Amino acid sequence: MTVKVLFFGMTADLAGRRELILSPVKNARCGQVIAEVIDIFPELSKRKMLYSINQVYAHGAEILREGDELAIFTVVSGG
Amino acid sequence: MTVKVLFFGMTADLAGRRELILSPVKNARCGQVIAEVIDIFPELSKRKMLYSINQVYAHGAEILREGDELAIFTVVSGG
Amino acid sequence: MDFFELTTGPLDIGAIARRVIPPECGATVTLDGYVRQFTKGRETEFLVYEAYEPMALKEMEKLIRSAHQQFEISNVGIVHRLGKLEIGETSIIISVAAPHRKAAFAACEWLICELKRTVPIWKKEVYVDDEVWVEGENA
C-alpha cells in the first residue's frame, strides 16, 4: 500500500521537502511509519513531533490504510 | 452661599429641569441640601439616588462650600 | 498611550483597538457593547445615552489608573458613545493591550464591570409607545 507523508514548517525544512510517498507493509501502524520516516531524515528525531492521520491527531498505535495522509510536524505555534 | 444643583437622565425628567441654583445655610451638609431638593421635587424620593459634589461621589455628610456643584442622579446605566 | 473619550459619533472598534497597541505587546482584548434589539422580550426602537460628561471622564481616568495598579497591562482605551444610537450600533468599546493575554482579559472584564457601576452615564430605552431611563443594578 502507499501513504502520503506531509511535512510543515520546521519538519519541511528538516526533511528538505513537503511531501513523501511511502509504501509501508500492509496494516503498518502509524508509529512504524514515523520510525521509517525518521530513518530517512534523522534530523527529525531532534524535535518533539506531533502527527495526524487524515487530518486528525494520531498517537502512533493507529493502523494505516491505503491512501492515508500522514502529517508530521512540530508543536504548533499559531495565534 | 449658593450651590448649583444638576440633574441627569431620570432625575432631570422628574425635576423637569437640568439645573437649579439653591442658597442653603452656610456650612450646610450635602444631605440637608438633598432633602431640600426632594422637598421641591417630591417625585425624586421614589428612586434610589446617588450624588456627587464637584464631580466626585458624595455620601451625604460632606459640608458644601460656596459655588459647589452638586449632582443628583439615579444608579448609572452606561456601557 | 491610554485614552478615554466620550463621543456622539459612530465607534470604530478596529481603530480603537489599534490605538492601544505598543510595539512590545502581543495581544489586545476588546469589549464591544452594542444596542440590543430586544430587552426582556421587548423590542427597542433606539437608545439614548446621556452623561455627566466632566465627571464621567474623571471616573474613566480613575478606572484606568486603578487597572494599571491591579493588572500588568500596557495601554487601555475606553470610548463611550452618547446621544441617539440605533439598534446594532456600538455604545462602548474597551480595548486593553498587554504583554500576556491573561492580564488583558482580566483587566478588560474588570473595566467594563466597574464602568457600568461607577461612570455617570445613563441609558434611555425608547420603545414604540414608551421610554424608560434604565437604572443600574449596582450602587
Added chain:
Amino acid sequence: MDFFELTTGPLDIGAIARRVIPPECGATVTLDGYVRQFTKGRETEFLVYEAYEPMALKEMEKLIRSAHQQFEISNVGIVHRLGKLEIGETSIIISVAAPHRKAAFAACEWLICELKRTVPIWKKEVYVDDEVWVEGENA
C-alpha cells in the same frame, strides 16, 4: 453565524467583530493577536505563518463546537492570517458574542488558549541574520 477562516490578506477587527453580532446579544469580546517587534529582547523583521490548512480548519471547527457546549455564547468568529506579516499586523482575531459578557470573556480566552495548543499552524520569526520556526509550549 459562526465562521472560521484562513486568509493571506490583512485582518479587519471591526468587520470580524461585527459579523458575530446577533440581534439579541449585548456584548462581543474580541482577541486581537499581532506581530511583536521584540521577542525576548530580539528584534523581529517579520513573521511567516504556515498552516496545514484542511486540518487547521477542521480543528477550528471542533474548537467552536466545543466552545458552544461549554459556554452560553451566540456566535464565534475565528480568522487566522497566513503568509508574511509585518510588525504590528494582526495575525489572529477571535470574536465571541454572547448575551452576557462573562461567557463571552471566558469563551474567547478558552478559544485562543486551545487554538494555540491544537490548531496546526506554525510561526516563523525572521530576524536580520537568522530565522526560527517557533515551537509551541503545549503538546
